[in-house]
Structure formats: C-alpha cells, structure tokens
Amino acid sequence: MDLSIIVPLYNEEESLGELFGWIEHVMKEHGFSYEVIFVNDGSTDRSWEIIEQLSTRHPEVKGIKFRRNYGKSPALFCGFERAQGDVVVTMDADLQDSPDEIPELRRMIVEDGYDLVSGYKMNRRQGDPLSKTIPTKLFNATARFVSGIHNLHDFNCGLKAYRRDVVKNIEVYGEMHRYIPYLAKSAGFTRIGEKPVHHQARKFGKSKFMGWNRFVNGYLDLLSLWFLDSFGLKPMHVFGFIGTLMFMFGFIAALVVGGNKIYCLAQGIPARLVTDNPYFYIALTMMILGTQLFVAGFLGELISRNSTERNKYQIEREI
Numbered sequence: 001m002d003l004s005i006i007v008p009l010y011n012e013e014e015s016l017g018e019l020f021g022w023i024e025h026v027m028k029e030h031g032f033s034y035e036v037i038f039v040n041d042g043s044t045d046r047s048w049e050i051i052e053q054l055s056t057r058h059p060e061v062k063g064i065k066f067r068r069n070y071g072k073s074p075a076l077f078c079g080f081e082r083a084q085g086d087v088v089v090t091m092d093a094d095l096q097d098s099p100d101e102i103p104e105l106r107r108m109i110v111e112d113g114y115d116l117v118s119g120y121k122m123n124r125r126q127g128d129p130l131s132k133t134i135p136t137k138l139f140n141a142t143a144r145f146v147s148g149i150h151n152l153h154d155f156n157c158g159l160k161a162y163r164r165d166v167v168k169n170i171e172v173y174g175e176m177h178r179y180i181p182y183l184a185k186s187a188g189f190t191r192i193g194e195k196p197v198h199h200q201a202r203k204f205g206k207s208k209f210m211g212w213n214r215f216v217n218g219y220l221d222l223l224s225l226w227f228l229d230s231f232g233l234k235p236m237h238v239f240g241f242i243g244t245l246m247f248m249f250g251f252i253a254a255l256v257v258g259g260n261k262i263y264c265l266a267q268g269i270p271a272r273l274v275t276d277n278p279y280f281y282i283a284l285t286m287m288i289l290g291t292q293l294f295v296a297g298f299l300g301e302l303i304s305r306n307s308t309e310r311n312k313y314q315i316e317r318e319i
C-alpha cells in the first residue's frame with residue numbers, strides 16, 4: 001500500500017464527506033493504493049455515522065471510534081498503530097489542509113529520502129486571527145531552539161507525512177502531537193523536512209484548540225520532552241551532579257565558618273556565635289538542598305532502572 005492517510009476528528013460532520021471526496025480524487029488521479037483511517041475522537045455529532053456510510057461504499061475507508069474524547073494525540077497514536085501504507089500522512093478533518101499536497105509530500109519521503117516532512121502554513125494570515133498567529137510564532141521559535149530542529153517553521157501543522165518506520169517507533173501521548181518532529185528526532189529519525197502548504201480558513205464549525213492554556217501546556221510539554229530526551233535515561237547525571245556540587249559548597253562553607261570560630265577561640269580573639277553568622281545558614285541550606293537533589297537523582301535512577309522502557313533502543317537494521 002502506498003499511502004495511509006490518518007484523519008483525527010472531533011465533531012467535524014460537515015467536512016467529512018467533502019474531505020473524503022477530495023482525497024479520493026487526488027489518489028485516483030495519481031493511481032496510489034491507499035487507505036484513509038478516520039479516528040473519531042469521541043464526537044457527539046453525526047461524524048461516526050458518516051464514517052460508517054463512507055466505509056460501506058469505499059473499502060479504502062477505515063474508522064476507529066473512541067468511546068470518549070481523548071484528544072488529538074491519542075487519536076493519532078491509534079491511527080499510527082493501524083497504518084499499513086509505506087508513507088503515512090496525517091491531516092486535519094476541517095478542510096484547512098489540502099489533500100492536493102499529499103503527492104508532493106509523498107514524493108519527498110520516497111524520492112528525497114526524508115523521514116518526516118511537515119507542512120508549513122505560509123499563508124496563515126488569511127485564515128487565523130492574530131491572537132493565534134503571534135503566540136504560534138513564539139511557540140515555534142522556542143520549539144526550534146529546544147529541539148534543535150532549526151529548519152522547521154511550523155511544528156504544529158496537522159498535515160505531515162512520515163516514513164512508516166517513524167510512526168511505528170514513536171509514541172505520541174498527552175498533547176505531544178505538537179512535537180512529533182522532536183519525538184522523531186529523539187528516536188533517531190533526523191532527516192526532517194518541510195514543505196509550504198496551502199491553508200484555508202475553517203469552513204465549518206470552530207477550532208477545537210482555543211485559549212491561552214494550550215501555550216502554557218505546550219511549553220510544559222516541551223520542557224518534559226527536553227528533559228526526557230537529555231536526562232530521561234540518566235537522571236542521576238543532573239540531579240546527582242548539581243546536588244553534589246551544592247553539598248560540597250555548603251560543606252566547605254561550614255568548615256570555614258567552624259574553622260574561623262575555633263581559630264578565634266584559640267587566639268583569644270572575641271568572635272560572634274556561629275549561629276549569628278549568615279554564612280552558617282547559607283552553608284546549612286546548601287547542604288540540605290544538595291542532599292535532597294542527590295536523593296531525587298537516586299530515586300529517579302531507581303525508577304528508570306525498573307521502567308519497562310529502560311532497554312528499548314531504536315535498532316534500524318540487523319544482519
């Protein structure tokens with residue numbers, strides 16, 4: 001099978017028929033063998049009935065129905081698990097992404113050797129309000145910086161194409177769909193490209209991602225990923241290091257404070273009480289915090305030692 005097209009959707013009944021018609025048209029034109037996997041993420045409208053109707057008429061249509069709304073990442077995850085095509089394309093159901101882009105995305109994977117090609121919504125201004133585009137710019141700049149994938153302008157574009165290996169070897173969860181390129185890079189798929197794509201205003205319904213909290217959550221997710229990517233397998237290396245450093249600093253400071261006091265006593269110089277010395281408290285705090293960090297690192301190490309993931313490595317090939 002040439003292509004698997006995964007469409008996560010939540011209450012998009014108006015768009016589905018038109019979307020499938022458009023995909024089918026493009027696929028026929030290029031003669032691709034394909035499947036379209038609609039993942040119904042707990043829609044409360046008629047979306048699932050429409051998917052059922054489509055699947056009775058078209059064998060290419062497959063559907064997954066969640067019992068409740070879990071989110072876009074879980075929907076993508078289940079689609080990825082089921083995908084059979086050599087190239088896997090994800091797209092939003094709201095007709096904002098154009099199926100006309102699929103053949104070129106596929107060509108970039110198959111011929112240019114990319115592992116992942118992300119869409120780049122260049123003509124965004126026509127579609128979304130400023131309150132959405134400005135934070136998005138900031139978000140992308142941070143994501144580029146943290147992930148080290150400097151050639152991506154638009155991490156969160158719903159239209160992306162992947163080599164099948166990629167989707168079978170990454171685990172999208174929570175709200176991590178925003179960082180799939182980063183997940184792919186962490187898993188060792190480094191040939192990541194970008195293609196400017198057409199992007200239209202939403203025709204029906206309204207955006208399912210609104211408000212500012214998505215940026216706060218987005219940044220926290222990015223922080224988690226960065227941490228997991230850098231230290232997930234060796235927590236002791238960060239916590240242990242910082243903890244030991246702090247403890248040493250505190251210990252030496254305590255020695256200096258104590259030594260000074262003893263020296264003064266021996267020489268008969270009047271000196272203030274150790275507990276009147278601010279350095280004493282700084283030293284104490286440093287030693288306590290240092291010990292705590294060290295223990296945190298050790299606990300992290302114990303947890304990672306027991307995790308089922310501890311020996312999961314990406315093996316590309318064996319002979």
Ligand code: UDP
Nearest residue numbers: 008009010041071072092093094207208209
């Ligand atoms: N979506 C989903 N589950 C959710 C929220 C959204 O499957 O909980 C789907 C939605 O139906 C659409 C895609 O994710 O197909 C992108 O959502 P939306 O268009 O609302 O996001 P935006 O384009 O505004 O970023």
Ligand code: MG
Nearest residue numbers: 092094096202
């Ligand atoms: Mg949309």
